[in-house]
Amino acid sequence: MKTRYSFGGDEHIFVEVDEEMSLEAFFKSLSITNAVRDAGIKGVTEICPANASFQIKFDPDVIRPDDMLAELKRLESAADRAESRIRTRIIEVPVYYRDPWTTETLMRFRERHQDPSSTDIEYAARINCYDSVDDFIAAHSGSPWFVSMVGFVAGLPFLYQMVDRSRQIEVPKYLRPRTDTPKLTVGIGGCFGCIYSVRGAGGYQMFGITPMPIYDPKQEISYLRDFMVFFKPGDIVKWKPIDRVAYDAIVADVEANRFTPRVRDVTFDLDEFNRDIDGYNRKLEEALYGH
């Protein structure tokens, strides 16, 4: 990992922690951005951690760009010694794979896809060498995923699969982006999973849909009353495959405002995770389901 600093015009500093994605790069980005927040530097207006980089927006009338840069470099060397351990939460997200709405949408944009003759999930299963779509779904939902960035549009989480790199699912994005994606579509582009928080354009392969709202600008949904965006970087997600009956039941519960996601507080330690990934994931799952 080699940190690279660059000014984004006169109001931003962009910091690439590493060119390639890894949880190590994410943790370093998170710990520097936390340090920037704690430092309370006057003139800083936005602190945005991303997958393997971060960005600071500042007011150059308050702090000179060179001084801002020096502050960040100082905080980076302090963050190098930080523990890779965070207090966070694990969340179960129900997914209705191969649902009719994303299927209808992907059929409308077939000419923009690498393989117009199969669906997104069939294509992803094949190029990742799974024998069947069911095996692919088992792999997708079999390990937890780490929220390594929130953004693109309001409240959209980017998720990183918590398995050995050799087992990570990877798919290309659409050849040309779609102009439509159903709200709450679950998909993957590159090595990143995502949940589309709002309806709109998108380029990720679409595998299914969740009935669980993750963004509510009206703040009416019970668990989004305190804040309209559900996810934050560092959250851990476990997908739970559900069928149409279960999907409809959750949608009805959401409409009656009696749905609450299953969430448990956990501590995540990157070094322990790296020592025994599968064992660590089993422990996370036990924390989620309490057995």
Added chain:
Amino acid sequence: MAIEVKAPGLATTVQDLGRPGYYHLGIPLSGAMDRFALRVANMLVGNDEGAACLECVFMGPELEFTTDATIAVTGAELAPKVDGEARETWTSFRIKAGQVLSFDFLKAGARAYIAVSGGIDVPLVLGSRSTYPLGALGGHQGRALQAGDVLPIGQADGAHEGRTVPPALRRMPGNPAELRVLPGLYWHRITEESGRNFFADTWKVAPEADRIGYRFRSGRPLEFVPRKQPFGAGSDPSNIVDACYPYGSIQVPGGTEPIVLHRDAVSGGGYFMLGTVISADMDLIGQMQPHTPTRFVEVDMQTALTARRDRRALLDRVRAALA
């Protein structure tokens, strides 16, 4: 104390100076694309400079007032009319209860700002009245205006009609428009020759130009420095591991058409960026119509900071002229 929308225009939204502080959650800055014009419109009618106005693009709305008010229209040359009678842009004028504000055809620029004494009094959401339509957030019901909408207006403190901004203090892009750029971010991904071409070519604003971003065409495609793509970045040479996009940053998907992100920017994604338009020139983009010839001009940080000071000084001169 309200405005009734008889006809909404094309994409008329409530905007103020924006909603900083939530970009890390994908909630963009929003606010007027031409913030200079919004500030000046508010000054003309005696509002706080950051009061909420209506931003209309290419075409004005038709608005009936249920109360007397002072109005000013700045930014684009989109001449206002009161009950069909012409009024000046960049000049405050009075409208009476029952009268209708409408607009002539667009003569120059792209976005006009309509300030009403007292300000558009929609609720504050995360500290701002700006509309972010993609997220259905803020403004009037989180969307562009529709016929039949009723907009509340705030309490005004006296009349301020007949004030005008001298033409020398109005700011519009030239022809060709020039946008000053600080190279950086992933500039190293393109070849030296491509970097020179980018600044040498004359680009044109594409039809896909909105509050999220402005797309440009007609320049030569960029060539990338060959590399093995890093893990997680995706296979196209213009891909990076998804990162934050600064406001004003210039991404070039596939190396063909640059996009300058603006107030409703997507906050991040997987395309490389070659630099950032300096803060002093962002307002100009809001006034550029499709097909506007555009040059990107390379500058350094010192020039960017000087330009920022110049822009502040211009605003001070407007304040002094209207005091």
